[in-house]
Amino acid sequence: MSDTTNRRPNFSNVPQNGINRNVNVLSIKPTTAKKLVIKNLKSEPKLPEDYIEQTWKKLKSAVLAIQQAKPNEYQLEELYQAVENLCNHKMAPILYQKLHNLTEQHVAQNIEQFLAESMDRYLFLKKMNNTWLAHCNQMIMVRSIFLYLDRTYILQNHVSSIWDMGLELFGKYILLNALVQTRVVEGLLMLIEKERQGDQVDRSLLKSLLRMLTDLQIYRKAFEHKFLQATERLYAAEGQRLMQELEVPDYLTHVDKRIAEENERVLHYLDPGTKYQLIHTVEKQLLREHVSQILQKGLDQLLTEFRLNDLNLLYDLLSRVKNGLAQLCSSFNAYIKKRGRTIVIDPEKDKTMVQELLDFKDAMDNVVSTCFHKNERFSNSLKEAFEHFINQRTNKPAELIAKFVDSKLRAGNKEATEEELERLLDKIMVLFRFIHGKDVFEAFYKKDLAKRLLVGKSASVDAEKSMLSKLKQECGGGFTSKLEGMFKDMELSKDINQAFKQHTTVNSRDLPQIEMTVSILTMGYWPTYQPMEVTLPDQMVRLQDVFKEFYLSKHSGRKLQWQPTLGHCVLKASFRTGLKELVVSLFQTLVLLLFNDSNELTFEYIKEVTNIEDGELRRTLQSLACGKARVLVKIPKGRDIQDDDHFRFNSDFTNKLFRIKINQIQMKETTEEQKATEERVFQDRQYQIDAAIVRIMKMRKTLSHNLLISELYIQLKFPVKPPDLKKRIESLIDRDYMERDKDNPNQYNYVA
Amino acid sequence: MADENDNERMDDNQKSDKMFTLKKWNAVAMWSWDVECDTCAICRVQVMDACLRCQAESKKDSYGKQDCVVVWGECNHSFHYCCMSLWVKQNNRCPLCQQEWSIQRMGK
Ligand SMILES: [Zn+2]
Numbered sequence: 008m009s010d011t012t013n014r015r016p017n018f019s020n021v022p023q024n025g026i027n028r029n030v031n032v033l034s035i036k037p038t039t040a041k042k043l044v045i046k047n048l049k050s051e052p053k054l055p056e057d058y059i060e061q062t063w064k065k066l067k068s069a070v071l072a073i074q075q076a077k078p079n080e081y082q083l084e085e086l087y088q089a090v091e092n093l094c095n096h097k098m099a100p101i102l103y104q105k106l107h108n109l110t111e112q113h114v115a116q117n118i119e120q121f122l123a124e125s126m127d128r129y130l131f132l133k134k135m136n137n138t139w140l141a142h143c144n145q146m147i148m149v150r151s152i153f154l155y156l157d158r159t160y161i162l163q164n165h166v167s168s169i170w171d172m173g174l175e176l177f178g179k180y181i182l183l184n185a186l187v188q189t190r191v192v193e194g195l196l197m198l199i200e201k202e203r204q205g206d207q208v209d210r211s212l213l214k215s216l217l218r219m220l221t222d223l224q225i226y227r228k229a230f231e232h233k234f235l236q237a238t239e240r241l242y243a244a245e246g247q248r249l250m251q252e253l254e255v256p257d258y259l260t261h262v263d264k265r266i267a268e269e270n271e272r273v274l275h276y277l278d279p280g281t282k283y284q285l286i287h288t289v290e291k292q293l294l295r296e297h298v299s300q301i302l303q304k305g306l307d308q309l310l311t312e313f314r315l316n317d318l319n320l321l322y323d324l325l326s327r328v329k330n331g332l333a334q335l336c337s338s339f340n341a342y343i344k345k346r347g348r349t350i351v352i353d354p355e356k357d358k359t360m361v362q363e364l365l366d367f368k369d370a371m372d373n374v375v376s377t378c379f380h381k382n383e384r385f386s387n388s389l390k391e392a393f394e395h396f397i398n399q400r401t402n403k404p405a406e407l408i409a410k411f412v413d414s415k416l417r418a419g420n421k422e423a424t425e426e427e428l429e430r431l432l433d434k435i436m437v438l439f440r441f442i443h444g445k446d447v448f449e450a451f452y453k454k455d456l457a458k459r460l461l462v463g464k465s466a467s468v469d470a471e472k473s474m475l476s477k478l479k480q481e482c483g484g485g486f487t488s489k490l491e492g493m494f495k496d497m498e499l500s501k502d503i504n505q506a507f508k509q510h511t512t513v514n515s516r517d518l519p520q521i522e523m524t525v526s527i528l529t530m531g532y533w534p535t536y537q538p539m540e541v542t543l544p545d546q547m548v549r550l551q552d553v554f555k556e557f558y559l560s561k562h563s564g565r566k567l568q569w570q571p572t573l574g575h576c577v578l579k580a581s582f583r584t585g586l587k588e589l590v591v592s593l594f595q596t597l598v599l600l601l602f603n604d605s606n607e608l609t610f611e612y613i614k615e616v617t618n619i620e621d622g623e624l625r626r627t628l629q630s631l632a633c634g635k636a637r638v639l640v641k642i643p644k645g646r647d648i649q650d651d652d653h654f655r656f657n658s659d660f661t662n663k664l665f666r667i668k669i670n671q672i673q674m675k676e677t678t679e680e681q682k683a684t685e686e687r688v689f690q691d692r693q694y695q696i697d698a699a700i701v702r703i704m705k706m707r708k709t710l711s712h713n714l715l716i717s718e719l720y721i722q723l724k725f726p727v728k729p730p731d732l733k734k735r736i737e738s739l740i741d742r743d744y745m746e747r748d749k750d751n752p753n754q755y756n757y758v759a
Numbered sequence: 760m761a762d763e764n765d766n767e768r769m770d771d772n773q774k775s776d777k778m779f780t781l782k783k784w785n786a787v788a789m790w791s792w793d794v795e796c797d798t799c800a801i802c803r804v805q806v807m808d809a810c811l812r813c814q815a816e817s818k819k820d821s822y823g824k825q826d827c828v829v830v831w832g833e834c835n836h837s838f839h840y841c842c843m844s845l846w847v848k849q850n851n852r853c854p855l856c857q858q859e860w861s862i863q864r865m866g867k
């Protein structure tokens with residue numbers, strides 16, 4: 008590669024952009040300069056005496072032509088060669104000095120036009136820009152003539168390149184003039200302010216002049232500081248004003264727009280180095296100063312109205328400022344607690360509490376995942392808030408969640424497919440997890456489960472088992488052992504009934520033709536029921552006795568207590584219209600069977616013969632004579648059962664169906680009963696605490712008081728107070744399950 | 760349906776046939792140990808529940824109770840079998856009446 012071929016492309020390729028040009032020139036320098044240095048040392052031919060003067064004359068006229076934008080009378084190649092020759096004869100310093108002087112003179116003249124008394128700001132900027140662009144163009148052309156000088160002399164002598172020399176002179180004579188600089192900067196700020204107010208401005212003018220300031224290395228000192236100050240003033244005022252005037256969502260949209268605009272400003276004309284401080288200033292004035300007010304004024308509304316887009320924007324904006332998300336998170340938390348409390352605290356709303364909780368949880372989950380970027384801090388805070396408010400009302404949410412599950416697991420719940428039901432149960436489990444008194448849930452759940460199992464009302468065995476395994480997973484086997492025991496009882500009962508059937512056929516005793524099955528419940532697994540003695544017909548008593556004898560022969564040491572309230576029967580009934588089958592409770596059965604012997608009976612008589620408890624009997628008669636399927640007629644008519652009422656068999660009874668279920672009228676669960684359930688829960692807690700202590704001590708052998716207490720808090724599924732735990736520990740020490748350490752009274756040892 | 764006429768004739772009179780016949784009966788009974796005192800005097804847990812040690816262990820085995828049966832002494836006092844078998848290792852007397860302990864029967 009020869010020097011000339013190498014030079015040519017560079018010469019014509021000088022880019023038309025000030026900054027890039029500098030970079031380009033710098034990158035070319037080293038390689039070409041090296042080669043030329045070696046060549047210089049070899050030869051030193053002599054020149055004619057007036058050669059310097061003649062040559063400079065040519066060069067000077069060329070430079071002047073460029074400065075005055077006139078055509079050049081010499082060939083570029085000739086001029087270039089002249090510079091090379093002069094340089095090769097050690098004339099470079101003189102040549103450089105001459106070029107410097109020539110440029111200085113020209114630049115210095117330019118100042119006059121910018122010093123006029125008054126001048127339109129925009130025109131002033133236009134003029135400045137023209138002068139600047141002209142200067143750049145001239146320097147590019149000059150440099151192309153003096154390229155050889157630029158590449159050899161400059162590098163070795165640490166003087167400014169021709170381009171830089173031009174910049175220095177332009178800066179020194181034009182922009183360092185205080186008046187001119189002020190006019191330029193103020194003009195620029197004015198243009199930007201106009202644009203911020205929504206006007207169209209000449210962005211290329213802004214861009215060019217700001218580049219000029221950068222090239223002259225006064226961007227930061229002369230412009231940036233003032234620009235940022237103006238920005239701060241503008242947005243401080245705007246933030247104050249708009250926070251008053253606008254609704255929060257509109258304010259957020261505005262801020263978002265402002266930030267985008269400022270980013271665009273950086274993209275289009277500001278120096279990229281300004282970006283960080285600029286955006287920071289906007290964020291500070293429009294957001295950071297107002298975070299509390301934004302949240303206070305707008306968050307509740309956004310969450311209540313479920314405005315996902317606005318919430319998303321709020322999150323994104325607040326994530327820009329320091330502590331913004333922390334404040335958002337704590338306001339979010341406070342909102343959930345406040346709103347959640349209204350859901351659980353009002354007894355009037357108990358009917359809808361669980362569904363509302365599920366909906367509320369869904370909604371807030373949705374907010375966290377779609378608007379808050381699944382931020383873990385927010386999902387944890389959400390959980391904490393739910394746990395907090397749900398336990399603000401003791402026991403009731405646990406009870407209602409249990410009942411809600413019952414309504415979903417009960418037969419006749421048609422609203423869900425298996426998968427939907429499964430998903431719903433999972434959601435319920437999330438609520439359950441928040442409940443402190445998990446055993447309260449268990450007690451109420453058990454009551455309903457018992458009903459489902461005994462009356463065969465369960466919608467799906469799979470769903471029942473699934474719910475049970477969820478509870479087990481959540482709380483451990485100890486928690487579900489009794490519930491599982493109930494299922495086990497049902498299975499064992501089947502086996503027993505089969506064995507009993509075989510037993511009776513083999514021993515073919517002269518037993519009544521009644522198909523009897525017995526559900527044998529293990530006391531302790533099941534809810535406790537009011538014991539009730541009733542008088543059964545002889546046939547039934549005989550059957551019962553035979554079964555009991557059979558059962559106790561298989562299971563020594565046990566006793567059986569019949570639960571007449573839970574029994575149910577199928578009766579064949581012959582009405583005038585035909586034969587029907589009635590599915591009825593045992594109490595209903597006892598009443599109806601009496602009508603086989605007499606057509607009309609008094610209340611008093613029925614009561615005496617059956618021995619059914621008064622209230623229970625009234626409800627039973629009501630169900631038979633005042634309900635949907637009236638197989639008895641009450642005399643006189645009326646809803647309430649009076650002591651002197653008569654009842655008659657309704658032979659005219661009609662019904663579309665063959666098999667008719669007559670619902671026993673359920674006694675409303677009284678507050679007393681609920682209290683009783685709760686009390687039983689508290690009694691059970693003592694046993695559970697004892698068992699947990701023994702379990703922990705057996706594993707650890709020896710443990711300090713504090714560690715034991717903290718392990719208990721992890722294991723126990725209900726709230727306890729330290730004094731209660733202390734009492735249980737004392738009781739276990741009394742019973743020799745553990746002992747206080749002889750040397751350290753704060754330490755316990757397990758006693759095997 | 761064939762005997763519709765019979766039914767009509769029966770009306771108002773003392774009937775010869777039963778109006779209601781019990782076809783199926785699902786009875787419910789609760790079983791418990793046949794003991795005088797509900798609570799085991801050794802661990803002070805109800806005998807219907809597993810003894811304290813079994814409860815402490817039954818975390819995994821949900822039917823721990825099946826093995827934790829009741830035992831009756833000749834004195835007719837009853838305890839968890841688990842509790843009593845540990846007790847007699849130290850003292851072969853009934854903790855309630857101090858009679859020498861001998862098993863009368865076991866729950867099943
Ligand atoms: Zn015991």
Ligand SMILES: [Zn+2]
Pocket residue numbers: 809810811812813814826827828839841842
């Ligand atoms: Zn045991």
Ligand SMILES: [Zn+2]
Pocket residue numbers: 832834835836853854855856857858
């Ligand atoms: Zn005894």
